[in-house]
Amino acid sequence: MKVLALYSLKGGVGxxxxxxxxxxxxxxxxxxxxxxxxxxxxxxxxxxxxADKVKGGRKILHQTDLLEAAIRGTDWPLLDLLPADLSYRNLEIELNAERKRNDPLAESIRHLRHDYDYLVLDCPPGISRLSESIFACADLVLVPTIPTVLAMRTLKRVIDFRKKHGLTKSRLRAFFSMADQRKRMHKELMARIDQMQPLMFDVRVPQLSEVELMGEYRAPLHTYRPGGRAAVAFDALWDKIVALFYPQGGEE
Amino acid sequence: MGSDQAVSTDCDDGGSMRRNHLFFDPSATVADIAAVGTLLGKRFLPLQEAAEGVWELFDTPDWALWQAGMDLQRSTVVADSQCQLRDCRVGLLLGTLPTNLPDFVWQLPPSPLRQRLTPVWGVRAMLAQVQFGEGGRQWALRNDAGKLLATAHYRYFYLLDGKMLGGWLQIEPCRGYHRSVEPVLQRLGKHKRWQSQQGVLSAQLLAAAGVTPAPPQMVSFRLQRRMSAAGAVQAMMAHQITIMRQQQVGMVDAIDSEFLHRYRIAVRRIRSLLKLAQPLMPPELYDPATAFFRMLGGLTTPARDSDVCLLNFVTGRGWIPAAALPHLTLLRARLESERNQAYQALRQVLLTSDYLRGLQRLERWDVSDDCTALGTQHAVLFITNAVQKQYRRLVRKGKRIHTQSPDNDLHALRKEGKRLRYTLDCFAGLFPASEVQGALRQLKQLQERLGDFQDLCVQEERLRAQQASLDISEQEVGALLLQVADGMTEQRQQLREEFSSSFHRFLKPKKGHTLAKLCAGKRGGKE
Structure with missing residues (x-):
């Protein structure tokens, strides 16, 4: 199973x-x-x-039967969801109580590894004990980054944090999210992408109303706007992730 | 289920059950679709309108996927554009893949699904093992938020001659929403027409078609050290003939080059076994059998050579520079045409009664009637002696190879190595497993090197022949072909020059001297 974490210190980045x-x-x-x-x-x-409610709340990190029972099938074949729960706001307490060696998040992920080929973690914003756990157990940490100075600074802080805490086991990559070609700063920062290799995937997910419509349709982009610019950008991003996980010819 | 029956809105399931429910109606008719819709109730809304199509189950000729716990099915009613890979014991969906059968595995991009499928032996050679006509309709149960809780799929199946097999209703709850379908399950359980079924749909359909998903009946025998030499050789030849028969379907339908490859290996093994059996067999059986299998070997060679060249084109492997590949379309078209002709010639022979008689003659060799005195010797003694002789011949010929040796000498050495390998492969059961495995590994390394050399010879010869047959207008392509062929000559010479050292490594490997030890024959002598 490959673990992909969508993570950022900053909120509202996509x-x-x-x-x-x-x-x-x-x-x-x-x-x-x-x-x-x-x-x-x-x-x-x-x-x-x-529904964003899990029976047992954050106890699912310790009880595998609760963890399995919490999983919900979605409308799409092969895609399941482990829903959110308000008790996750106290996840830090749970993780801090344990030693690093007994990381309950890593244990839960290990328990799921035979049931799934990919685990995608939608992480809360912030930099905390949970972030450390995520860096420790993900194969790839993907940071959506808005092409602004502040967002780039945040990305740098994430990189420094990872290095400082020795969390270099997982790979770290970023991509431009909510990019607006009409804005000068966005354009200029994105033009410098060559200087940010190999950290930055050469993918720009645009800021478009079709992305915001996900909240109205309550479905992934591809189901209602399959050929749209944003959907195409996510296709390209997915291809890059797969290429990173499975280099050509490397898996046979 | 009526509208009065409650449908839970979310998270209604405490357990992690992931089970589909299957009901069977033996007296189903096409008109039952409407009745099933009424039975399900108003909460189930049509997800897909009634449709007719074809249902197919794909597997290798020896059911490798099924044996590995998976089934690969395609239904033009459910999803025309993809195959579903399911767990054949519980029916869970394991993956979906595009319908570019039969060689889908090699067209799948790198992915977990590809990783899962690749190790399944022979998975690239797929056949539609079962085919039915199918009709049906699908309904969906949703909660107030529009979330899909379960699907109900009614499908009736019929043989392609029109005979109805019955109707199956599959209730598939989304994970975590099992309780939502309980009222429907209760109703169906009480209904007199519907029978609750254990197991999965694909298994039931195979049973209805009378198909057993297991490798075809193999010759059942167990090699024993004290069995007669003639008995052991005869049983092994019958076993190889069974393998040949298994591959024939795939060759006649030109499904995949893998079928021909395995067929040729079986033919070669029989030829090698025949050579062993010469002192054991009466000449009136030995001579025609040798001629027959020599003919089969020769007949399959052009097809296999074309397959190898084309496989090298497809994958970009081998010695054709990647940059030259796009320019070689002309050559590719010619190779394809040659291959088609070779397969056509092969098909014509495979379908004749002479061919069947040739196989049966060897299968019916009665060792008790025809056996010579040598044939009654214990198998282990006879095979050990044969292995010793083959090894000594291989060493003698290998030591004679030098940097100027002609191609034929290397080819002859390769054939000698193959004979030894086939004997060890076939009669591995007579020797300790660890010793045989080590010996085979050692031999395989040498054979691979010689195989590379032979592939270069064949491909180079073909390229030069193609170049000679080109028109003046195709000079550019001709020059390219010559360039590639010259590159192959260099590679060949390099392999030849390196051969002495690699043969030395073969004779004195770092990890013990397994093959020489095995061929020392002390064990056989003690018997």
């Missing part, structure tokens, strides 16, 4: 949008996929029409 669409694309590629909504806001759960 983590949930990316998580839902990438999970959908993973399932569409024929792979068994689980999207875990770790954000107590429950936006991924909302997008997939599943």
């Amino acid at each position: 983590k949930t949008t990316a998580a839902v669409n990438l999970a959908y694309l993973a399932a569409q590629s024929g792979a068994r996929t689980l999207l875990w909504d770790l954000d107590p806001q429950g936006a991924s759960s909302y997008y997939l029409r599943v």
